[in-house]
Amino acid sequence: MVLGSRRDGGKVCSPRNIKRFRSATGVSAAPSTSPPTNSNVQVFIRVRPLNGREREKNDRSIIDVVDSTSLIFDPKESDVPFFYHGVKQKLRDPTKRANKNLPLTFDRVFDQYADNNEVYEHTTKDVIKTLFEGYNCSVFSYGATGAGKTYTMLGNDENKGIMYLTMVALYAELEKLREDHDITLVVGYIEVYNEVVHDLLNPESKQLHLLERNGDVVISGMKVIEINSEDELFERLVEGNKQRTQHPTDANAESSRSHAIFQVFVKLAPKGTDQFKHFKLSMIDLAGSERASATQNVKARFNEGSNINKSLLALGNVINALADNQRHIPYRDSKLTRILKDSLGGNCKTIMIANVSPAQIAYEDTYNTLKYADRAKKIKSKLQKNIVSMNCNPLQYKKMNDDLKRELSLLKAQNQKLQSQIANERPPSSSCKCKPLVQIKEWKDKLNKVFGEKESITKEILLLESQKQILQWRIKCKHFDLERVSKLENGIESSGKGRTKLESSLAQLEGRVVGVMDAISQAETKLKTNSLAIKDLVKELKKNNLYNSLSVDIRNLELTLRNNDLEQRYAHGEKLSRLQSSRQEVWEQQLTKTSNMIMKYFLLLKGFNKVTNEMEMEYKNFWKEMKAVTWDDDDVNMEQASNNNFILRPIQLFSSDSAQSSPELPTLVVNQPPAPGPGDPVSTSSNPLRPINSSNLDGTFTMPNNLKLPSPPRSMKKKPMNNWKQRVGLASSRKTPLRDMLQPNVKYGLNKENKPLPSAKMLPPSRTPRGANFKSVTAHLPTPGKTVERKPCVDLNSTYELGV
């Protein structure tokens, strides 16, 4: 079959084929018949041309590239008549294996005629844009040994690879920004060989270690160098590549026996500001995967081959776990997956180029690579969905906190500006000729006093409000706990101690809420009195024609109030978010345990043939639900999210008199919450920008009547609520679904005892040397079979530590 031709169009999607592929790959969905859409992970297939040896053997092509996004693996061969005892048979030759005739679709499929430029145009060209938007990006080439990974990534003098082409485009973009930005670009190049990390730019150095910092993996001691031109870059790439461990294999005379990771770190700082943006581009040339049967290696190579396969198997498991949206992603299983942690999951755009050979002899390798690629296609971007909902989403809190932080810094800047304005104010003789300085000072003191009072009262109210919200949240959690404990006690002998303890701590918490609410209402009365005092003072100032002279001071005092208000809200958000995170952690552990238990008992019952159809159905539905744990308010935008029970309600901080009376002041635009109207949700963030100078502010503190509070679980609702419980606000709520991940305990490529399946066995590569790759590289290659020796490095001054 010839590449690029399309045959048997109507039959390729036969249900039989689809079923076979599903069982072979473990892919639960049907093989893609439409191209994968918008995702953080894009998967491309590159089919290399048959090489001389394959052409000599007259190998048939096992890949039919149908169009730019689809291919057929092992296409059906045209019918060669099959004769038995001289009679033409209707059936196919039983001695020949039936063709898989498997259709697959990817983001793009490149046939043997595509050069590196074409691959670049459709793969990494768009990456540049994504990088400048502030995302990290990763490109990695995957495939069996000799499939064309290094050719794609590095290329040669005539046909430079996508690493180089991408970097040239990156330089061009940076050049456009050079005039008004300070730019730093550094690169690092490492390899992972036999589970040891080496620095390819500093071959003398000893092995590098991986460290975890705040959940990120950091390569300690990696040397990074500044690059100033494209040519210098290509030289560095080739130089680094020379240091890579290479040995000949059956399929490639210069097989790279290590995973090479080239990283580019860019820092962009607009001139004259102290802000900067940074991003990272990682380009990874993986070592070739190899089949057990394809290699006949000496002992020395065996270890190497098994390490390559082990890390690629770990990579496969990570891809599977991400594709299945599992909560636990086994990044820690190998150095490679640890380094690639933020290149596969998380906030990173990933491009995978799977390289395959179309030759019949590479049948298994090509099939395995396509399986990998098809799985990788299923990794979608919304990885954060793997979090169990507790009614309030900590991520939303984080965003709200960030908004508040921004608002706060804006206000602080405005405040500072106003303060300097006051300091630079001309003496009263010019602005207020008739008022002596002493008199002004007296009024200023009066203002400071009433605003000082207001500040401490609002502080107190917000503190109490924060306490109340946290107590209410804890009450809600306790109700859930109580409901569960009560249910679990059914059917077992229990002293009921657990329930009693929970009930008493619930009563205690509810009592505390009542106390806090009393304190709030007292503080509110004080605030009302204070607001009246401010109003009176402002009136007097106006009467004495002093208001204009002191308007800047009033404004400044108001802004100080606003600063404090925001600071407290921010602290509240953070505290609640911390509490929720720790509760969530406990929950996740509990849910994992519960799911495992359910699975155990289900299997036990099944073993005894006691599972009814209904139970089986229920279990399957449960399992399905557990597979895709999502926030139940995932798609709610922040506006809606702020309609949430645990946000501090707004306090009116400014008097209308003061707000409308200083027209000469610059209008301060902040993200201020609007005063809640009747029936409006209580909201403190994500409102459209609006000026603080609003004439509807009357300086009074009003208790919103729409503060929604959580309800008790169903069992509690049955009980009549007494007065204080109603005040605590246990009125209505939504149910939080009990979900957890429950995945069948089957890992890709592993049997039940967690041992590699026969197809994943490792055997070392062959010793047969074959033709050279790149002129520039081969001139400096180590002797085949000889590993590059590394000496310990003493000069650590020139090394940096950067996040992977």
Ligand SMILES: Nc1ncnc2c1ncn2[C@@H]1O[C@H](COP(=O)(O)OP(=O)(O)OP(=O)(O)O)[C@@H](O)[C@H]1O
């Ligand atoms: N698209 C292509 N066009 C022309 N030649 C190619 C192409 N892809 C690969 N080759 C040639 O095939 C041979 C093997 O390619 P390459 O070294 O890139 O394989 P590899 O996947 O990196 O192998 P390994 O994992 O063993 O290092 C090289 O000689 C290379 O020049």
